[in-house]
Amino acid sequence: MRILKYHQAISEALVQCMEADPDIFIAGIGVDDFKGVFGTTLEAYQRFGSKRVFDIPNCENAFTGVAIGAAVMGKRPVVVHPRNDFMFLCMDQIFNLAAKWRYMFGNKSGVPVVFRGIVGRGWGQGATHSQSLQAVFSHFPGLHVATPASAADAKGLLVSALRGSTPVVLLENRAVYELEEDVPEEPFEIPFGKGKIVRPGKDITIVGASLMAYEAERAANVLAAQGIDAEVIDPRSIRPLDEAIILESIKKTGHLVVADTNWARYGFSAEVAAVAAEKGWNDLKAPIRRVTPPDCPAPVSRPLEEAFHPSPATIAQACLEVLKKRGDPRHDVEDVQASFAGPY
Amino acid sequence: MTLPQDVQIRLLQEMMRIRCAEETLADLYPQGEMRTPTHFSIGQEAVAVGVGTALNRDDVVYSGHRCHAHYLAKGGDLVGMVAELYGKETGCAGGRGGSVHLNDPAAGVIASSAILGQTMAVATGSALSFKMDGVGRIAACFFGDGAIEEGIFHETLNFAAVKKLPVLFVCENNGYSTHTPLDVRQPAGTKIYERVRSYTVPSQLVDGNDVFAVYQAAVQAATWARSGEGPFFLECTTYRWREHVGPLWDYDRGYRTKDEVDQWIARCPIKRAAQTLLDAGLCSEAELEAWKGEFAAEVDRAIAIAKAAPFPAVENLMLGTY
Numbered sequence: 001m002r003i004l005k006y007h008q009a010i011s012e013a014l015v016q017c018m019e020a021d022p023d024i025f026i027a028g029i030g031v032d033d034f035k036g037v038f039g040t041t042l043e044a045y046q047r048f049g050s051k052r053v054f055d056i057p058n059c060e061n062a063f064t065g066v067a068i069g070a071a072v073m074g075k076r077p078v079v080v081h082p083r084n085d086f087m088f089l090c091m092d093q094i095f096n097l098a099a100k101w102r103y104m105f106g107n108k109s110g111v112p113v114v115f116r117g118i119v120g121r122g123w124g125q126g127a128t129h130s131q132s133l134q135a136v137f138s139h140f141p142g143l144h145v146a147t148p149a150s151a152a153d154a155k156g157l158l159v160s161a162l163r164g165s166t167p168v169v170l171l172e173n174r175a176v177y178e179l180e181e182d183v184p185e186e187p188f189e190i191p192f193g194k195g196k197i198v199r200p201g202k203d204i205t206i207v208g209a210s211l212m213a214y215e216a217e218r219a220a221n222v223l224a225a226q227g228i229d230a231e232v233i234d235p236r237s238i239r240p241l242d243e244a245i246i247l248e249s250i251k252k253t254g255h256l257v258v259a260d261t262n263w264a265r266y267g268f269s270a271e272v273a274a275v276a277a278e279k280g281w282n283d284l285k286a287p288i289r290r291v292t293p294p295d296c297p298a299p300v301s302r303p304l305e306e307a308f309h310p311s312p313a314t315i316a317q318a319c320l321e322v323l324k325k326r327g328d329p330r331h332d333v334e335d336v337q338a339s340f341a342g343p344y
Numbered sequence: 345m346t347l348p349q350d351v352q353i354r355l356l357q358e359m360m361r362i363r364c365a366e367e368t369l370a371d372l373y374p375q376g377e378m379r380t381p382t383h384f385s386i387g388q389e390a391v392a393v394g395v396g397t398a399l400n401r402d403d404v405v406y407s408g409h410r411c412h413a414h415y416l417a418k419g420g421d422l423v424g425m426v427a428e429l430y431g432k433e434t435g436c437a438g439g440r441g442g443s444v445h446l447n448d449p450a451a452g453v454i455a456s457s458a459i460l461g462q463t464m465a466v467a468t469g470s471a472l473s474f475k476m477d478g479v480g481r482i483a484a485c486f487f488g489d490g491a492i493e494e495g496i497f498h499e500t501l502n503f504a505a506v507k508k509l510p511v512l513f514v515c516e517n518n519g520y521s522t523h524t525p526l527d528v529r530q531p532a533g534t535k536i537y538e539r540v541r542s543y544t545v546p547s548q549l550v551d552g553n554d555v556f557a558v559y560q561a562a563v564q565a566a567t568w569a570r571s572g573e574g575p576f577f578l579e580c581t582t583y584r585w586r587e588h589v590g591p592l593w594d595y596d597r598g599y600r601t602k603d604e605v606d607q608w609i610a611r612c613p614i615k616r617a618a619q620t621l622l623d624a625g626l627c628s629e630a631e632l633e634a635w636k637g638e639f640a641a642e643v644d645r646a647i648a649i650a651k652a653a654p655f656p657a658v659e660n661l662m663l664g665t666y
Contacts, residue, residue, distance in 0.1 A: 025476070051476065057506060062465040062499030069469020069483070072454055073404075075476070096459050097466070105447045105455060106438035107664035141665055166666055 004183040006176050009151035010040040010116075013158040014078065016187040018048055021076060024162060025052040027063065028080030028116075037080050038118070038177055060086055064093035064115075068101070071111040076162060082344075084117030084133050084171055098167040099142030110165040114158070119261065121175040121211065123342035124305060127297035132261035134209070135268050137169045138239040144168045144192045146237040147210035149176060152183045153236055156190030163189065173211040173261065175337030193240035197249070201231035204255035204319050207246055207272050209235050212259040212310065214336045219259075219315035222330040230319060238268055246272060247280045254285035257318045259310050264292040289318045311335045347556055349626050355397055355555045356617045356627075357635055359389040362413045363614055364639040365422060365646075369429065370591035372647065378429040380442035381458075385413035387553075387585035390613035391516050392417040394558025395484060395578070398566050404452045404470050406463035406485045409444045410516075410584075411456035414486045419451035426646040432653040439656045440664065461487060461494035464513065468504045471511035471575075482569045484512040490521030492536055493529060501543040501575070508574035512565050513540070515579045516552060522588045523599040537579035545575050552580030553613040556620070583608035 004012065018024045026041055032055050036042030045053040056063050060081070067077035081087050087094070094115065102110040120130040138145045144166050148154040154172065161168035198213050199220050208216035213234035220230035231249050235242050250256055256276050258269040269290040276288055291310045299305055317329035347355075366384050373382065385392065388410070396417030399405065407414040415425055421436060428435030429443055437445050444458040454470065457463045467485035474481040491497060492515060504511050515536055519526055526534075537547040546568070550561045558580055565576035585605065587594035595602040621627045656663075 057499075057502055059499035059503055062468070062496050062503055065462065065465025065496070065500070066469035066472055066503060069406075069454075069466035069471075070473040070476075071469075072466070073470045073473035075473050092459060092462065093465065097455075097457070097462060101455075102666075103664040104437065104441045104445050106436060106440055108447075108449060144666075 001182040001184055003180050004151050005178055005180045006151045006154055006172070007039045009155040009183045010158060010172070011043050012183070013155040013162070013187065014041065014044045015047055017159060017162040018044060018052065020187070021162070023074055024076040024078065025054070026078045026080060027054050027056050027067070029056060029058065030082065031055060031080050037082055038174070041080065060089035061093055064090035065097065067113045068093060068098050068111045071113045072109065076112055076114070078114045078116065078162070081115070081117045083129050084119050085128050085131050087115065087117050087133065094143070094167070095140050099140045103142065111167050112165050113167050114161045115167070115169045117169065117171050119171055119173045119210070121173060121261070121309065122305070122337045122340045124300035124302065125298070126300040130298045132171065132173070132210070134171055134238045135262050135266060135271075138268070138271075142167070143239060144237065145171070145239040146192060147171045147173070148236060149210050149213040149234055151179065151181050153190060155183055156188050157192070157236065159187045160189040160191060171210065175211050175340060176214065179214070179336070190236065192237040193242055194237070195233055195235035195242035195245040197245070198232040198234045199230070201229040201253065203229045203253055204257065204323055205231050205233060205246070205249040205253045206257045206259060206315060206319065207233045207235065208259040209238065209268070211261055211336060215310060215312050216259050216315055218312035218333055218335070219319065222312060222316045222333055223319055223327070226327045228319065228323065228325065228327070241271065241275070243275050243279065246275060250276055250280040251283045254283055255322050256284065256288045257291060257315065257322055258288070259291040259315045261310070262292065263295060264290045265295065267292065286322050286324070289322050291315050291318045309335070347559065351397070351559070352556065352621060352626060355393055355559055356614070356621055358393045358397065358417055359555060359614045359617065360635055361639045361642070362389045362393065362416050364636065365416065365643045366412055368640070368643045368647065369426070370586065373591035377651070379431060380429055381589050382429065382443040382591070383410040383589050384586045384591065385410050387608060387612070388516055388518060388582045389413050390555035390558050390617070391514065391552045391580045391582055392486070394555045395486070395512070395514050395562040398559055398562035399452070399484060400481070402452060403481050404454045404467070404483045406454055406467040406483065407446070407456040408460065408463065408487050408491065409456070409458045410488070411444065411446050415446040415448065415453050415456065418453050420446060420448035420453040421451065422642065423646045423649050424448060427650040427653050430650040430653070431655060432650055433656040434650070434653040438663070461491040461496040463487070464491065464500040465496055468500050468509055468511050471504065471509035472507065475507070475509055480570055482510040482512060482566055484514060486514045486516060488521065489515060489517040489519065489526060489536060490529070492539070493521075501540060501545055504575040505543045505545050508572065510569040510572070511575045512562070512569050513575060513577040515577065517579055517581050518584045520584065520588070520600070525599070537577065540577040545577050547577035547579060550578055550580045552582035553611050553616065555613055555617050585609060
């Protein structure tokens, strides 16, 4: 174990897997340039060169099809999108083909393409560069969708994706790219559909993936100072969803708050709430609460942007309300991405 | 250039076999047992057969919604295709794909798709894989004149050209996208084969009802792609006889005339090829009749097998999900 930043862990997973499997290649806009997609593809390009790490023209939809066609012939493409918002351009290939391939063509083979999409946040990235598309991708059967929060989870889930036979969408929040933790040196797998308890507690369950796992943890610290013991669950993958870990936690706490970077309507938070209502109803002692961005596009201006995104304070406030307790949600706790100073 | 006799005979036979299969299936379709939207290729066989015969066994093909002829011409299993139309477990897609998702990877028929232009990019991806591995295989993709209006056409041609990929694009220009003629969809004077040259992709316009011309053009195009020169584009003019989807004739529905249909039927690719072979003394009327009988027996057998096969078990509804 040694400390790695989130982007270093992704880079390491790519390099180690490419060493082990010559069929893996990385492609996407700018993957071979001097920035290397926030550092995640720099070492792979240095090690394996332009045959296996290459730039592409601006053709998100066609290149998704290209990756599928290469995967069917035995390759393992990693397609990188510097913002997941660009993936709207390739929805046909992802949903109508990659996700359906195994089923629709008679269960002969899958298309193990890994799609990495980075979620923007902060510095006024606005309406089309700071959406978080986990709900969209997770709606359709046939994909695995994961939103790793930590460096180790990013490595483990990426290694699983590169060894599996399923198309995978990995959504990486830009706001956690500089966060660091102990990461095992050897390649290791974290299975899809296996969540983790970020912080154990007994009074209330907060479910939050990706950036929201951190914000939920900060909210839990705020609550702890006021004698409330919150349990934070990070499902890590959105599809398949680790329902058991959520239901187990509700059984213990009887209260549920879901925090998400995605809108509430038809979103991830709606899905978690539905699972709790359908399968954990008898354990719930109070209505479920969702903490999400409001029903508007992401704004740019700083005060609007800060009001838009869920924060430790809004999560803590929701918990207090669910528990019918008075307390201080501590608005002075900075959210995780506060140090991010742009430009992208 | 005169083609070897065995090639000429094979080209005619393969078209006859496909015509026999589709006409028989079209006759049976009204029985209501093939519960899948079915786009017959009747009248367009020469493109599929000319290209399919020019490819190697380990080359791959992709197709669109009108895929029966492409599938069969590349060597796709007839029994598996018929069973798929009947929705049976033994179908080439296990009854999960239907008429528009035919595939037989063992024969190099990788995928067909009901989304316009979708497989152009996928074929190009297989070509990318072949180029990365330096294996000398090529990928071919069939699509219609409608697909070239999609954005993916531009994206794919640009990508295939800049990466010099061994992919053969085959446009079957039958003049209609469903019921909409070309002249209301593309600017007057548009020539598809010329448009692709602006992407630096070489192209050729071919009489798509002349199987020998298609075959010769496809051999040259395949040689070009296989030798590392990059993609090649064939525009083959042809005509769909039956309705866009379904087994019926539709010249009374207003979007085209019986006269137009009859003119194209007079240019039937099979009749033309047969006449060429008869004139050259390469086959006799009696042989033509014998072949017809063989193909009819093969098709009848495939239909009997498909009808007798079991439907997928409902408990296997989720098979292939994860």
